[in-house]
Amino acid sequence: MLSRQIFGAVQRRAFSASASQASKVAVLGAAGGIGQPLSLLLKLNPRVSELALYDIKGGPGVAADVSHINTKSTVKGYDPTPTGLKECLTDSEIVLIPAGVPRKPGMTRDDLFNTNASIVRDLAKAAADSAPNANVLVISNPVNSTVPITAEVFKSKNVYNPKRLFGVTTLDVVRASRFISQLKSTDPANENITVVGGHSGATIVPLLSQSGYSLEGSTLDDYVRRVQFGGDEVVQAKGGAGSATLSMAMAGARFAESLLKAAQGQKGVIEPTFVDSPLYKDRGCEYFASNVELGPNGVENIHPVGKITDHEQKLLDVCLQDLAKNIEKGVKFAKENP
Numbered sequence: 001m002l003s004r005q006i007f008g009a010v011q012r013r014a015f016s017a018s019a020s021q022a023s024k025v026a027v028l029g030a031a032g033g034i035g036q037p038l039s040l041l042l043k044l045n046p047r048v049s050e051l052a053l054y055d056i057k058g059g060p061g062v063a064a065d066v067s068h069i070n071t072k073s074t075v076k077g078y079d080p081t082p083t084g085l086k087e088c089l090t091d092s093e094i095v096l097i098p099a100g101v102p103r104k105p106g107m108t109r110d111d112l113f114n115t116n117a118s119i120v121r122d123l124a125k126a127a128a129d130s131a132p133n134a135n136v137l138v139i140s141n142p143v144n145s146t147v148p149i150t151a152e153v154f155k156s157k158n159v160y161n162p163k164r165l166f167g168v169t170t171l172d173v174v175r176a177s178r179f180i181s182q183l184k185s186t187d188p189a190n191e192n193i194t195v196v197g198g199h200s201g202a203t204i205v206p207l208l209s210q211s212g213y214s215l216e217g218s219t220l221d222d223y224v225r226r227v228q229f230g231g232d233e234v235v236q237a238k239g240g241a242g243s244a245t246l247s248m249a250m251a252g253a254r255f256a257e258s259l260l261k262a263a264q265g266q267k268g269v270i271e272p273t274f275v276d277s278p279l280y281k282d283r284g285c286e287y288f289a290s291n292v293e294l295g296p297n298g299v300e301n302i303h304p305v306g307k308i309t310d311h312e313q314k315l316l317d318v319c320l321q322d323l324a325k326n327i328e329k330g331v332k333f334a335k336e337n338p
């Protein structure tokens with residue numbers, strides 16, 4: 001009885017409000033380090049009515065396990081075949097993609113490109129064919145390049161809708177908020193630090209000044225570095241067994257929840273995300289992460305970066321140079337390897 005009360009309270013805290021609308025959510029890579037806890041969190045979300053789990057290995061097993069949780073949604077695991085993938089994707093409102101290999105110590109996210117680019121390309125092809133109107137949430141790294149790859153695939157099949165493609169950068173904001181709360185002894189739940197740019201190293205630009213903080217000198221440098229290289233902290237600590245999975249699952253579930261809230265009519269839902277953006281196209285960046293208001297059609301309004309300090313401007317200038325190269329690499333790959 002007590003455990004039911006505790007579970008209910010946790011569930012209500014994690015996902016407020018109930019859903020009236022049917023929402024099928026698919027996870028591609030559902031048996032992985034991120035995929036499993038992400039599937040668990042989605043099963044706890046009352047806004048999800050149907051959970052579709054696909055992996056090249058172990059999808060049905062994860063689905064059987066998660067399906068015993070006593071929430072209303074149905075859960076199905078699909079066989080690792082083209083038909084299984086097609087059925088998993090069909091009628092999905094949201095498709096989350098955490099499929100691909102994670103980093104080991106000493107690797108950059110770009111070092112994952114050779115393996116993950118083709119995995120994401122092939123899953124994007126299947127999504128473009130079977131779920132062309134879904135919101136596609138790319139988690140697989142390097143996000144700065146896998147999002148452009150996904151866009152090129154959708155463009156090649158004439159179904160690209162820039163309002164429905166998202167690189168998931170939520171974890172950067174989660175970290176930036178947590179790390180400032182540790183420095184300032186505040187409640188991290190009340191922190192929401194804006195982070196713009198992309199999702200790797202110097203392309204991750206926290207804008208502390210916009211939350212009224214003014215760290216100086218090495219405290220500022222250390223903070224920025226920790227946000228930019230928070231992923232490496234986890235990769236090091238796991239010592240070869242992968243990268244962030246649990247915090248990422250929370251971040252991915254939060255982003256999916258925000259999209260569902262917006263789709264179900266809630267106004268003013270804002271999340272940071274890496275999208276097709278007008279902000280820095282003139283600097284070679286077709287895609288850029290900033291705060292984005294979500295709506296029933298996906299992207300509703302892309303917020304500009306706004307007022308920043310000279311220090312933040314310098315970080316942004318470095319970011320844009322790296323980001324343009326990462327984006328170009330993804331576009332080139334997709335065009336040369338259709």
Ligand SMILES: NC(=O)c1ccc[n+]([C@@H]2O[C@H](COP(=O)([O-])OP(=O)(O)OC[C@H]3O[C@@H](n4cnc5c(N)ncnc54)[C@H](O)[C@@H]3O)[C@@H](O)[C@H]2O)c1
Nearest residue numbers: 029031032033034055056098099100101102139140141248
């Ligand atoms: N965006 C972010 O903030 C963020 C955060 C953490 C990790 N990541 C990235 O997410 C990816 C996954 O990380 P992980 O720790 O879950 O890795 P993992 O190896 O634990 O899991 C990956 C899963 O993908 C599956 N997979 C591989 N190819 C597939 C395909 N073609 N179709 C379907 N499934 C396939 C594997 O079988 C495996 O179950 C990595 O690229 C990692 O770098 C991104």
Ligand SMILES: O=C(O)C[C@H](O)C(=O)O
Nearest residue numbers: 103109141231232243244
């Ligand atoms: O660091 C990684 O490789 C995984 C992820 O992008 C992260 O930020 O934790």
